[in-house]
Amino acid sequence: MNRGRAWHLATALVATGAVLxxxxxVWQGNAVLDDVEPPGLAERLIRFIGYFTILSNILVAWVTWTLGLGRGHRGTGWRTLRLTSLVAITVTGIVHWFLLRPLLDLEGADYLADKLLHVAVPLLAVIGWVAFGPRGRVQGRDVLASLVFPITWLAYTLVRGAVTGFYPYPFLDADTQGHAAVSIVSLGIAVLFVALAALAWKGDERLARTR
Structure with missing residues (x-):
């Protein structure tokens, strides 16, 4: 097994382990971000799968498993998924570091899970992409396609939040922050997502020529 496949397998194992x-x-009722008093199990599980952090880690796990196991990864769907996972997990790390980390006060297992999901997996995924590729897997149209996931997630989150009063992240809480503030933050994150996707596109081209 070459170093690239070994790295991707390690990333897949860490991402899968972190999510599990x-x-x-969550099943035990531990704190999750701002869940000071967790609700019932069913609601906890619904909220769990609604976190961008969890979904981005699942995407990374799925993609790196295919890379680590040497499965096919040349189709348009796979390329889009690869780019989406890379950008999503990068946004996860950046948003956590600058917006969420100062708000958290976690200990023990909660602290470890937080660092695995928000620090370890983003670093492993980004380093793996830069160091091992695979190269030549990003095209211009993939940048737009990669926006489907974050836009869909944001729409679902805001609609569900308006109905239930629960928002997975404080900066999206329209009831507390106001719709104008949430709109500005959402636009900022959207711009970050597009910029990172475009950077990955051009970076992939440059790295492909270099290699």
Whole structure:
């Protein structure tokens, strides 16, 4: 097994383990971000799968498993999924570091799960993409296609939040922050997502020529 496949397998194992670890904690009723008093199990599980952090880690796990196991990864769908996972997990790390980390006060298992999901997996995914590729897998049209996931997630989150009063992240809480503030933050994150996707596109081209 070459180093690239080994790295991707390690990333897949960490991402999968981190998601499952956090799922166990959610099942047990531990704190998740701003869930000071967790609700019932069914609602906890619904909220769990609605976190952008969890979904981005699942995407990374799926893609890196295919890379680590040497499965086919040349189709348009796979390319879009690869780019989406890369940008989503990068946004996860950036948003956590600058917007969420100062608000958190976690200990023990909760702290470990938080760092695995928000720091370890983003670093492993980005380093793996830069160091091992595969190269030549990003095209211009993939940048637009990669926006489907975050736009769909944001629409679902805001609609569900308006209905239930629960928002997975404080900066999206329209009831507390106001719709104008939430709109500005959402636009900022959208711009970040597009910029990172475009950077990955051009970076992939440059790295492909270099290699």
């Amino acid at each position: 670890f956090q799922l166990v904690l």
